[in-house]
Amino acid sequence: MSTEPPLSPRSLSPTPRSTLHRLRERGRTDAADLDAVLDAGLICHLGVVVDGAPLVLPTGYGRIGETLYLHGSSANRSLLAAAGHEVCATVTLLDGLVCARSIFNHSMNYRSAVIIGPARLVTGEPERLGALRAVTEQLAPGQWEYARQPTRKELAGTAVLALPLAEASVKVRSGPPHDEPADCESGAWAGVIPAALTFGPPQPDPALSPAIPVPGHIAALARRAYKVEG
Numbered sequence: 001m002s003t004e005p006p007l008s009p010r011s012l013s014p015t016p017r018s019t020l021h022r023l024r025e026r027g028r029t030d031a032a033d034l035d036a037v038l039d040a041g042l043i044c045h046l047g048v049v050v051d052g053a054p055l056v057l058p059t060g061y062g063r064i065g066e067t068l069y070l071h072g073s074s075a076n077r078s079l080l081a082a083a084g085h086e087v088c089a090t091v092t093l094l095d096g097l098v099c100a101r102s103i104f105n106h107s108m109n110y111r112s113a114v115i116i117g118p119a120r121l122v123t124g125e126p127e128r129l130g131a132l133r134a135v136t137e138q139l140a141p142g143q144w145e146y147a148r149q150p151t152r153k154e155l156a157g158t159a160v161l162a163l164p165l166a167e168a169s170v171k172v173r174s175g176p177p178h179d180e181p182a183d184c185e186s187g188a189w190a191g192v193i194p195a196a197l198t199f200g201p202p203q204p205d206p207a208l209s210p211a212i213p214v215p216g217h218i219a220a221l222a223r224r225a226y227k228v229e230g
């Protein structure tokens, strides 16, 4: 019987564009690491060329399997410019501020993903609905079933973009600062200030009847912890 660990079902296969050049040891090659970063994040930055100039805009997203979905108004310029073209999307999770003894060695702890590939405007209704569900559930799990479903008019006013996760990279920094040995004798404080995204107690819409309780999935959202610094 083989004692080899089982192969990961998916691994990131670096292309010339998705190969880390600097600090390669911070790269991850398991697709599960990519999925984990995407599933833990809330905001992606979409980089696209609009009218000949680069534009990078923050937006929400959702993941289904090996596809990242973005949505927006059907008049959204960057989504329309992206459709049918190569784009780049990034997701960044900040895990800590790294304060070193030297200015040069200050850094951040993070998990980040970069995805490069052809963006596709999604036109089929089942895929569009699945994508909108994924984007909604990424933002607030449970809301797709809880809130009113989109109307035909709302759907007509919404563009959905798909980006394959086939060409992607993941980079992770963790741990203390890397100071020069000579600086370690300086007597200056150095270390990491952990960072995590947290949410407060739900604040009801002022128009809400006081008789309507906070649903369980919303209460759970307020307790959601995004990162515990290791």
Ligand SMILES: Cc1cc2nc3c(=O)[nH]c(=O)nc-3n(C[C@H](O)[C@H](O)[C@H](O)COP(=O)(O)OP(=O)(O)OC[C@H]3O[C@@H](n4cnc5c(N)ncnc54)[C@H](O)[C@@H]3O)c2cc1C
Residues within 6 Å of the ligand: 017, 018, 019, 020, 021, 022, 092, 094, 108, 110, 111, 112, 113, 114, 168, 169, 170, 171
């Ligand atoms: C929160 C945060 C703060 C950072 N601050 C700095 C900073 O102040 N100065 C600095 O130089 N760098 C910083 N970085 C690292 C930065 O993202 C780049 O990795 C680094 O600058 C190397 O750039 P490069 O052009 O040489 O990349 P290369 O290694 O040449 O990039 C080649 C390919 O590697 C992949 N790649 C590169 N960087 C990343 C990444 N972060 N995540 C996933 N894939 C990646 C991409 O696919 C890219 O196309 C920071 C990263 C994060 C997440």
